[in-house]
Amino acid sequence: MTPAPGPASASFPGWDEGFALALTRLRFALRQPAAGRWAGPDRSRQKGRGLEFLDHRPYAPGDDPRLVDWRAYARHRRLLTRQFAEDREQAVVLILDRSGSMDLGEGPGHKGRWSLAVAAALAQIGVLQHQATAVVVLLEPGGPRLLPPAAGREGLGALFARLGAVPPPAGEVRLGEALARLRGLPLPSGPAVLLSDLLTPDWPQAVAALGALGARGFDPAVIQPLAPEEWEPPLAGELELEDAETGLCREAVWSPRGLEAYRERLAAFLEAVRGECHRRGVRHVALSTGVPVPGAVLRDLPRAGLLTVHG
Amino acid sequence: MPLWEAPGALALGLTLPAILLLYLLRRRRPRRRVSSLLLWPPAPPDQAANAPWQRLRPRLILWLQLALALLLTLAAARPLWAGGGLGGGLHRVVLLDASGSMRATDVDPTRFAAAVAAVREMAADLGPRDRLTVIRMDSEPQVLVAGATGTRPVAEALAGQEPEYGEADLEAALAVAAAVTGEEAAEWVLVTDGGLSLPPDFAPPPGVRLRQVTVGSHGRNVALTGLQLGESDGRLVAQVGVVNLGDRPVAGRVALVGLGPGGPAPLGSQPFAVEPGETAYLTWPDLPPAEAFRAELTGLDPGENALAHDDSAVAVPSAGDRPRVLLVAAEGGGFLEQVLLAHGGVEVYRVPPEDYAGVARGGFDLTIFAGWRPEAWPAGSVLVVGPPEGAGSGGPGVLPPAVGSFLPGPLAPVPGAEGHPVLRHVDWSEVHVARAQALALGEGWQPLVVAPAAGSAAPAGGLGPGTALPTGPSPGGASPGGPSGGSPAAGGEGAAQHPLLAVQEDRGGRRAVLAFALQDSDLPLRPAFPVLMANLIDWLVPRPPVLAGDLRPGVSVPLPPLPLAEALYLEDPEGRRQDLAPPWPPAPLTPRMPGLHRLVQVRAGGQQVVSLVPVGGYLPGESRIAPAAVPLPDEIAGARPAASPRPLWPWLVAAALILSFAEWWVDARGL
Structure with a gap:
């Protein structure tokens, strides 16, 4: 079924009709049953009315006579009630890091805009799979801001509009503290995807807070976008570097030897993030914003196990 | 010691402290915004400070830039290297005195031989880039060898050279030396026994130093100033002047000889004794007729008479072929x-x-x-x-x-x-x-x-x-x-x-x-x-002036027209012939040696009219053989180094170019 993308989708880079069509064949890869409160399309751990038979239990007064297994009663003269796996609804939570470090890159490769586009794609995937999609924007000041979720296609356009109205990345966001404050938000359970470069000193706290969501029925994951110039800085000479979040400056003599040291530090940083995520049960994928959004969503995220392709 | 063609350019050396100042001052570097400083290594403490100054770090590029600025400063001042003496490509121009006084034998064998030996030594001292020019300095200076770089051409040029009997033309020799030297720096060496003086307005070309090598040991010489003939009461009378140019009294004899077709006829001798600087006159009255007369010094200690060719004088009686x-x-x-x-x-x-x-x-x-x-x-x-x-x-x-x-x-x-x-x-x-x-x-x-x-x-x-x-x-x-x-x-x-x-x-x-x-x-x-x-x-009807007996070696005398002559030549006492005409008018008569010469006019039909030409050997300047240095003004003698200065700036520029490449290489690699 061809979705009807809202008017706001056109403002995201990389969106076109083919990309929107391709998104219909994707869904979030679930590592645990749905834990929604309401009935939905996803299998849950709850036993109740459903289509898939799970077990019998002795009849108890009050059970629905339609659930009594009359054939078993004919054979065993015992009243047994049939139990079915109950399908529950599952939500998707997209967490957008809008700190100043995300304000880097040129054109479509700008980390902030690239993250919004990916979030829009993921939101569309969720909505098309009948998953309520919530977007949390980590801003500073003000703390995490929960955008009204979109539960159906009719709300997708509004969600896109709200994503388009998200303030540009700015300021310093204490990522670990902000994610810890997600506990206070009425978030539906389901995949919780953080789009952040994690370029903050408290990134371990952020990963820990994200991992803590797993205990609450969420399936946490991190998409870590890094701009091409962060993978391979084009800097040369003696420079004064300014931290986009804190505004601190640092003088550096940029030489081939310094570039090699940077590469080593970047590799060590990514390896540390990857290890910490693994330890916390958080799926992790680091992507270059130099890769267009369709390529990242249709190829890299399924390859990383965050999305699956069906049908 | 280096010389500077543009010493004012040394002020460019202020660029060196300026470069140091730039390294002491904190440079305002271009600011780049990065997502986070998390991945960037911390800057050294001196770079992180906010003070306008920073500690001077001994970086390689700093030394390269200082060396580069130093080389360019020195090159701009255009240094010349004047050191090295003969090793510096010196052009030495020798003015070899070949006047009559150089025939003096106070130096064994002669002063001229000693001077030639000195020139040969100079040739032996030539460096790889040195050149030697030898100018023979007599009545008509000539270049014997120019720009010789070895001893062989100098030795070949000096072989067989003998001094003249006349005076040396120092002014003409200096002009020749100036022409040979051109505008290059050189050293002029005057090899002489003295008796010369520089022209009053003489100034050597720029870059030329003039020095001299004096030959000779003493100035003791006795000379006959001349033989004069005259008539007294119808009798032929001869008078001879004897001058003592030494520093000690001398005594000897003067012999007079009559010359004629029958050969020399002794006419007696007279003793003399002359104090230093004095002149004695001896007279012979009532001489017999002769074509010519010759007076000669005899009986002198060789140590008191170092010059031989002024020991005789000749004269020709004026009687004879009247027009x-x-x-x-x-x-x-x-x-x-x-x-x-x-x-x-x-x-x-x-x-x-x-x-x-x-x-x-x-x-x-x-x-x-x-x-x-x-x-x-x-x-x-x-x-x-x-x-x-x-x-x-x-x-x-x-x-x-x-x-x-x-x-x-x-x-x-x-x-x-x-x-x-x-x-x-x-x-x-x-x-x-x-x-x-x-x-x-x-x-x-x-x-x-x-x-x-x-x-x-x-x-x-x-x-x-x-x-x-x-x-x-x-x-x-x-x-x-x-x-x-x-x-x-x-x-x-x-x-x-x-x-x-x-x-x-x-x-x-x-x-x-x-x-x-x-x-x-x-x-x-x-x-x-x-x-x-x-x-x-x-x-x-001019009588040849040579008959007057005033001729001296090396002195040119114009000849009058001799309308009846078809050819004219001069024979010296050794029989060597010097053609004077044709072409007409005749060349000036320039005897090369003292003695009795023959001026021969060849008239129509081969008739020869011979005039005897006496040439005296006494020249006051040449017979006074006391060695003396040619007076040189202070500003000429040793005022300037004679070594040919070599420009050093091309080498400095080349070194600066190499350093600039090294500086670029070091900068590109951030060393």
């Missing part, structure tokens, strides 16, 4: 005949005009026509006195035609011609002329005495005041007579001047014309007459 003069006089020739006979130096023959044809080819040295003009001019010199009116048939260009007579005013020499030999000691102020012929002077004629035409007695030719006589063509003004040649009107003030005495000289001989007859003037009654005639005869 033959033919006087062709129509009338009134008595004055002329008397004055010719009184002259004594000529043989006079007189014929009337009608007999002239018979003796016209007699080979007379001088023919005098008085009041008459022949059909054809004779060979040899001609004097015309009182020419008849008309052009005659002597042919054009021989004698000027007389175009009319006039009454001359006061006689006066032509301005500028007063020094002519014909006018020497002749007083024209008391001479009056009643009638003269107006001469139309042609090319080559030089008027010597002119007079205006007096108005009251205008000549038949209608000449009057203000009327210039025809002077004939004078193309280009090329007259040997001087600035007023061919212009008889010169010197007049409002009135035309007419020549009364004019002369001409060409290959055919010398000619003179006196425009008035002697009987038409009071000239024969004036003291000027015998003087004028003597001057005319001496000028028209």
Whole structure:
């Protein structure tokens, strides 16, 4: 079924009709049953009315006579009630890091805009799979801001509009503290995807807070976008570097030897993030914003196990 | 020591502290915004500080830049390296004295040999880039070898060289050295025994140092100043001068020898004793006839007489072949005949005009026509006195035609011609002329005495005041007579001047014309007459001046026209022949050695007329052989280094270029 993308989708880079069509064949890869409160399309751990038979239990007064297994009663003269796996609804939570470090890159490769586009794609995937999609924007000041979720296609356009109205990345966001404050938000359970470069000193706290969501029925994951110039800085000479979040400056003599040291530090940083995520049960994928959004969503995220392709 | 062509450029050295200051000052670096400083290594503490200064770090690029600035500063000052002496590419120009004094034997074997040895040593000291030029300095300096870089060409050039007997022309040698040196730096070495002096306004070219090497040990020498011959009571008398140029009294003898076809004939010797600096004169009375005489010093200690070629003197008696003069006089020739006979130096023959044809080819040295003009001019010199009116048939260009007579005013020499030999000691102020012929002077004629035409007695030719006589063509003004040649009107003030005495000289001989007859003037009654005639005869029939005995080696004497000679050459005492003519006019007579020379005129038919030419060996400057340094002004001697300065800036620039590449390489790699 061809979705009807809202008017706001056109403002995201990389969106076109083919990309929107391709998104219909994707869904979030679930590592645990749905834990929604309401009935939905996803299998849950709850036993109740459903289509898939799970077990019998002795009849108890009050059970629905339609659930009594009359054939078993004919054979065993015992009243047994049939139990079915109950399908529950599952939500998707997209967490957008809008700190100043995300304000880097040129054109479509700008980390902030690239993250919004990916979030829009993921939101569309969720909505098309009948998953309520919530977007949390980590801003500073003000703390995490929960955008009204979109539960159906009719709300997708509004969600896109709200994503388009998200303030540009700015300021310093204490990522670990902000994610810890997600506990206070009425978030539906389901995949919780953080789009952040994690370029903050408290990134371990952020990963820990994200991992803590797993205990609450969420399936946490991190998409870590890094701009091409962060993978391979084009800097040369003696420079004064300014931290986009804190505004601190640092003088550096940029030489081939310094570039090699940077590469080593970047590799060590990514390896540390990857290890910490693994330890916390958080799926992790680091992507270059130099890769267009369709390529990242249709190829890299399924390859990383965050999305699956069906049908 | 380096020299600087542009020392002011050393101020560029201030760039060195400026570079250091730039490294001390914190540079304002371009600011780049990055997502986080998390991945960037912390800056060194000195870079993180906010102070405008930073600690000077010994970076390689800093030293490279300092060295680069230093090299460029030095190159801009254009240093010259003047050190190294002979190793620095020196051009040494040797002026080798080859004058007569260098024949002195106070140094074994001679001073000249010692000087040559010194030059050879200089050649042996030549460095790989040095050059040596040797200029022989005598009466006519010449370059023996130029720019030699080894000893062999110098040795070959010096082989067989002998000094002259005359003086050295230092000024000419310096001019030659300047031409050889050009604009390069050089060292001029004067190898001499002294006796020279620099021209008063001499200044060596820039970059040239002048030094000298003096040869010689002592100055003891005795010389014969000359041998003079004269007559006393009809007897031939000889006098010899002996000068002691040393510092100790000397004594010896002077022998006199008579020279003739039969060989030398001793005429006795006389002793002498002379104090230092004094001159003694010895006299020989009543000498027998001889072609020539030679006086020689004998009996002297060789240690007291270091120069040999001034120990003899020669002289030739003036008697002998007197010029033959033919006087062709129509009338009134008595004055002329008397004055010719009184002259004594000529043989006079007189014929009337009608007999002239018979003796016209007699080979007379001088023919005098008085009041008459022949059909054809004779060979040899001609004097015309009182020419008849008309052009005659002597042919054009021989004698000027007389175009009319006039009454001359006061006689006066032509301005500028007063020094002519014909006018020497002749007083024209008391001479009056009643009638003269107006001469139309042609090319080559030089008027010597002119007079205006007096108005009251205008000549038949209608000449009057203000009327210039025809002077004939004078193309280009090329007259040997001087600035007023061919212009008889010169010197007049409002009135035309007419020549009364004019002369001409060409290959055919010398000619003179006196425009008035002697009987038409009071000239024969004036003291000027015998003087004028003597001057005319001496000028028209010149005796070779070499007979005067004043010749010295290396001194050039111009020869007068010898109209009867077809060839002329000189034989020196050793029999070597020096051709003087043709081509005509003859080359100046320049004897190269002292002694009795023979000047030979070859006349028509191979007839040879030989004149003995005595050349003295005594030259005061050369016989005073005391070694002395040539006085050099302080600003010339050693004021400047003589080493050829080499520019160093190309090497500095090349090194700076290499350093600039190294600096770029270091900067590109962030070292």
